[in-house]
Amino acid sequence: MSIVARVVRFSGRWQASIVKLATDASVCRGFVLGFITVHVLLWTVILTLLKAAQDIHFDVAEAFGWGQSYLFGYGKHPPLSGWVAGLWFSVFPTEDWATYALAMTVVGVGMLICWMIALRVVDRRRAFFVVVMLALYPVFNFKGFKYNPDLLQLVTLPLLVLAYLDAFDKRTVRSGVWLGIAAALALLTKYWALTMIGAIGIAALVHPARMAFLRSPAPWVAIVATAIAMVPHAIWLVRVDFLPLSYAEDTYALSTRAVALRYVRGYVAHNLALLAVPLVLSAVVLAWGRWRCVFVADPIALGGGQARPDMLRAQAINVWIIQAVVAIGPVLGAMAFTVHIKTDWGISLFFLVPLCVTAIPALRIQQIALPRILLIWLTISLLLLAVSPLIATYTMQRNSAADYRTGARSELARDLTAAWHRRFHRRWSIVVGMTEIGQPMTFYSPDHPVTLCPNEKWPSGLASPVAAKALGFVGICDPNDYRFQSCEAWMRSHASGAEHIVMPTHRVFRGRAGPRTDWSVYFVTPQTADSR
Known part of the structure; x- marks a missing residue:
């Protein structure tokens, strides 16, 4: 045959x-x-x-x-x-x-x-x-x-x-x-x-x-x-x-x-x-x-x-x-x-x-x-299984720092968790930032802090400004976000006396460096113990 x-x-x-x-x-x-x-x-x-x-x-x-x-x-x-x-x-x-x-x-x-x-x-x-x-x-x-x-x-x-x-x-x-x-x-x-x-x-x-x-x-x-x-x-x-x-x-x-x-x-x-x-x-x-x-x-x-x-x-x-x-x-x-x-x-x-x-x-x-x-x-x-790695590399090269997909948020979460522990030697409980930046911190940080969005009319009920003041928080404002100024204004109002730094991040993928973002970060000292 x-x-x-x-x-x-x-x-x-x-x-x-x-x-x-x-x-x-x-x-x-x-x-x-x-x-x-x-x-x-x-x-x-x-x-x-x-x-x-x-x-x-x-x-x-x-x-x-x-x-x-x-x-x-x-x-x-x-x-x-x-x-x-x-x-x-x-x-x-x-x-x-x-x-x-x-x-x-x-x-x-x-x-x-x-x-x-x-x-x-x-x-x-x-x-x-x-x-x-x-x-x-x-x-x-x-x-x-x-x-x-x-x-x-x-x-x-x-x-x-x-x-x-x-x-x-x-x-x-x-x-x-x-x-x-x-x-x-x-x-x-x-x-x-x-x-x-x-x-x-x-x-x-x-x-x-x-x-x-x-x-x-x-x-x-x-x-x-x-x-x-x-x-x-x-x-x-x-x-x-x-x-x-x-x-x-x-x-x-x-x-x-x-x-x-x-x-x-x-x-x-x-x-x-x-x-x-x-x-x-x-x-x-x-x-x-x-x-x-x-x-x-x-x-x-x-x-x-x-x-x-x-x-x-x-x-x-x-x-x-x-x-x-x-x-x-x-x-x-x-x-x-x-x-x-x-x-x-x-x-x-x-x-x-x-x-x-x-x-x-x-x-x-x-x-x-x-x-x-x-x-x-x-x-x-x-x-698609065969070409997926090529597409991933292409998107890395094409996207800017303003793109949530390649803005190195996971790297920022790990860096902020380490910085918080160096300062306060306790769990990071609350992150304050817009949904696009706060929620990735909740997912990627080993502490999984709860997100509180500044000026949000529809809070999730998981965190509040009162709890944030008591437990301390990390506030993050994205300079590429059109709401950056309103975020900074909220921080000035609710994080007076906080330590303010600029934390740069960028992603390296398969030897290629992604766009750099300089995050505006505020560390607010906890006033009470974390009950969680």
């Missing part, structure tokens, strides 16, 4: 094995779990190499800081992202790779839940196709490097949709309780979940089979369960005078509709570009040598040969309605209320798009499409 013939034979066997593993009811769950695990591990390594010349994003460091104390809220956001970070870093070390592992684990759990959603709408063949499409969606790989409430919603919002589909199917008290708990978890991640809750509400009201669901106890039990689960956070919200809502209004309210339109355009363009990656690659796979047969009625797609074809079609309608509402609603809302809609707010809103596409009955997805799209994912991932 010739080499070509052997390659062709091996290729055929490999493709047949992939199809069997992805579609056989007895092994598909293990295969999907294995694929997701490989994706998580592979992309953890890729991100670690890709970001080797950089510090972690301050959002990640902020979540770590929140997780040092389990509160019912943290100033700007509900508590769940902080709780998850606290649990994660109680097991894993405070190293950069652990933050990327956390982000990819969140992404992986979200992918698994999306596969479970897909199984309620389409057959196993299409469900696996959906999972690989998500693996190709940049939000589930390089865009997902930054753990924060937005990324955690890739778990809680799919979980909410899954719970709704379950309640819509079973219409029992128990399914209603699970739906209510899922809604509460979504809200405790970020109030942005109201967009998905609203979309589910609209789906329940306009669905052709709505009366069977609305006459059941499930939706009403869900409302009660959500309200009960939210009571502790609601009490905290009242105690802090609705601080997160004030933060949202002060930060994202715009003066004119023209400005809102500009942000809407950026939001739409950004998220369409991200979605184009899996959609275009999937289209290439489906049209591979058979472009004339892409749109052919596929009777198996929505329940042919399944026990409940009517429910599968009904669930597809639910998914289409939900995705349509969350795609259009935030854009219309941003224009109506002149809100600054951030591009990252779309991270959690489009995970249903691959399922919406694959659930189209006329779209033909042949078995050969599974190994082909899997091969594309593997090729892209391995290619």
